[in-house]
Amino acid sequence: MGGHYAQIVKFERKDLPVGTPVVGMIGGGQLARMTQEAAIALGIQLRVLAEGPTVSAAQAVADAPVGDYRDPATVRAFAAEADVVTFDHEHVPTELLRELEAAGVAVRPGPDALVHAQDKAVMRQRLDTIDAPSPAHQVVAGREDVADFAKRTGGFPIILKTTRGGYDGKGVWVVDGPDDPTVAQAFAAGVPILAEEKVDFVRELSAVVARSPHGQAVAYPIVESVQRDGICVEVTAPAPGLAPERAAQAQQTALRIAGELGVVGVLAVEMFEARDGRLLVNELAMRPHNTGHWSIEGAVTSQFENHLRAVLDLPLGSPAARAPYTVMVNVLGGDVADMHRGLLHCLARDPGLRVHFYGKSVKPGRKVGHVTAYGDDLEQVRERARHAAAYLTGTIDE
Numbered sequence: 001m002g003g004h005y006a007q008i009v010k011f012e013r014k015d016l017p018v019g020t021p022v023v024g025m026i027g028g029g030q031l032a033r034m035t036q037e038a039a040i041a042l043g044i045q046l047r048v049l050a051e052g053p054t055v056s057a058a059q060a061v062a063d064a065p066v067g068d069y070r071d072p073a074t075v076r077a078f079a080a081e082a083d084v085v086t087f088d089h090e091h092v093p094t095e096l097l098r099e100l101e102a103a104g105v106a107v108r109p110g111p112d113a114l115v116h117a118q119d120k121a122v123m124r125q126r127l128d129t130i131d132a133p134s135p136a137h138q139v140v141a142g143r144e145d146v147a148d149f150a151k152r153t154g155g156f157p158i159i160l161k162t163t164r165g166g167y168d169g170k171g172v173w174v175v176d177g178p179d180d181p182t183v184a185q186a187f188a189a190g191v192p193i194l195a196e197e198k199v200d201f202v203r204e205l206s207a208v209v210a211r212s213p214h215g216q217a218v219a220y221p222i223v224e225s226v227q228r229d230g231i232c233v234e235v236t237a238p239a240p241g242l243a244p245e246r247a248a249q250a251q252q253t254a255l256r257i258a259g260e261l262g263v264v265g266v267l268a269v270e271m272f273e274a275r276d277g278r279l280l281v282n283e284l285a286m287r288p289h290n291t292g293h294w295s296i297e298g299a300v301t302s303q304f305e306n307h308l309r310a311v312l313d314l315p316l317g318s319p320a321a322r323a324p325y326t327v328m329v330n331v332l333g334g335d336v337a338d339m340h341r342g343l344l345h346c347l348a349r350d351p352g353l354r355v356h357f358y359g360k361s362v363k364p365g366r367k368v369g370h371v372t373a374y375g376d377d378l379e380q381v382r383e384r385a386r387h388a389a390a391y392l393t394g395t396i397d398e
Contacts, residue, residue, distance in 0.1 A: 011063070017043070020044070021045065022044075022083050023045070023082060023312065024084070024085045025049070025057075025086050026049045026069050026089075027048070027050075027087055028055040028061075028064060028088065029055065029089065030367070031057075031089075031304075032046075032056070032057035032061070033056045033057040033060045035088075036060045037296075038307075038308055041305070042305065047078070047081055048061045049067050049069060050065065056358045057088070065078060075100070076100070082105075083312070086109075089287065090114060090117045090118050092114075109265050109267075113264070116261055117285055117286045120163045121139050124194065127281055130257070132281050133278060133280050135159075135282070136153045140193050143178055146160070149195045150175075150195075157198045158195055159195070160182070160186040162189050162192075162193060199272045200275045202273045202275055204272060204273070205239055206235070206269065206270050206289070206292075207250045207269045208220040208266060208292040209251070209258050210306040210309070210316055211264060211267065212313050212314070213264050213310075213313045217255050217316070220292065220295060221247070221299075222247045222250045222251060223235050223238065224240060224242075231330070231332070232290045232330060234327065234385075235290070235294050235328045236378070237298055237325070237326045238321065240325075246273075250269075253271075253281070254269040257269055257281070257284070265287065266306065268284070268285040268292060269284060270285070287307070293328050293356075294328040297322070299318075299320065299326075300317060324375070324376050326372060327374070327384075327385040328372045328385065329386055329389040330367050330370045331357075331369040331371060331389050333360075333366040333367075334393045335394055336362065336393055337361075339362065349388075350387075352375070353371060353372070353388050354373070355392075369392070371388040371389050371392070373388070
């Protein structure tokens with residue numbers, strides 16, 4: 001997508017009830033789509049700057065203008081229609097957001113916070129200054145730096161990451177030695193490269209918090225996430241078997257990061273529970289996050305509602321869980337193009353199941369929806385969610 005987009009739809013605030021707040025969300029993916037449901041309930045007008053007329057959120061948000069989030073004129077025109085601007089993704093150029101702030105636009109999270117989710121090198125440097133535990137890391141310029149880093153941190157394998165632009169496993173390489181061909185692949189990306197130790201971990205955890213401009217903050221239960229090929233496939237809330245003091249440590253780390261970085265809105269802190277006992281920060285996301293989708297049905301206040309409350313500086317809602325266990329399983333595209341054909345079976349088999357489709361065409365490995373189940377028995381809840389996801393994708397047929 002490039003060039004100037006002049007398709008901003010004229011928006012008339014006078015058509016809204018008096019006092020209706022307008023939130024502008026840049027990005028038209030499934031996060032914006034799911035935010036719309038929370039916005040409707042609160043009487044908030046959600047505006048979405050969409051990448052195309054048929055993207056996920058454009059199907060659910062009326063008159064979503066289509067435009068390039070990298071184009072200053074487009075973004076300025078969109079921001080002029082909103083009381084506050086927030087994000088479905090972290091890819092809006094930092095300097096453009098600084099220009100908006102300088103012009104008096106409320107940008108939440110602000111560019112000085114968001115850059116830590118945009119640039120992994122900036123994130124690691126800042127986390128070091130606030131003593132937030134991270135894997136060993138170093139920005140590297142070539143093979144010699146890669147070899148030196150591995151030697152200093154205990155040897156290969158190590159991880160190489162692009163400092164900007166990587167997501168869902170893209171821009172991440174496991175390197176088994178200095179002559180590994182993946183080293184050349186990483187440096188061919190044309191952006192600075194970050195080397196990190198390959199953490200021997202027991203599992204991956206996620207701490208989702210929300211913070212408002214005046215400093216109120218809430219922390220959701222710590223969840224366990226399962227990743228496959230760099231993509232989150234399953235989330236269990238709360239993380240099974242996690243000691244209360246360990247869960248509190250993870251929540252406190254996330255809350256401290258949110259406060260130190262000045263985050264406004266939802267912050268997801270993805271962590272490794274290392275085999276040697278360390279709890280290490282892996283990634284930051286400053287928006288509603290895949291590991292928080294369980295909260296739509298599983299928490300008193302969903303991450304989407306609390307993100308809206310936070311960016312508008314409204315009192316935050318309770319993040320407490322509604323059930324002893326909630327399991328969310330992503331529905332990933334496979335060979336079955338018609339996902340809806342499986343609804344009859346899944347909903348008849350399990351009336352307590354919740355299904356969310358994102359309005360996306362099916363492509364292998366693409367997140368096209370998720371299913372959520374909750375209850376008292378963890379294994380039963382897992383089986384229900386896994387069965388539904390597998391049936392919808394055609395992996396099983398009974």
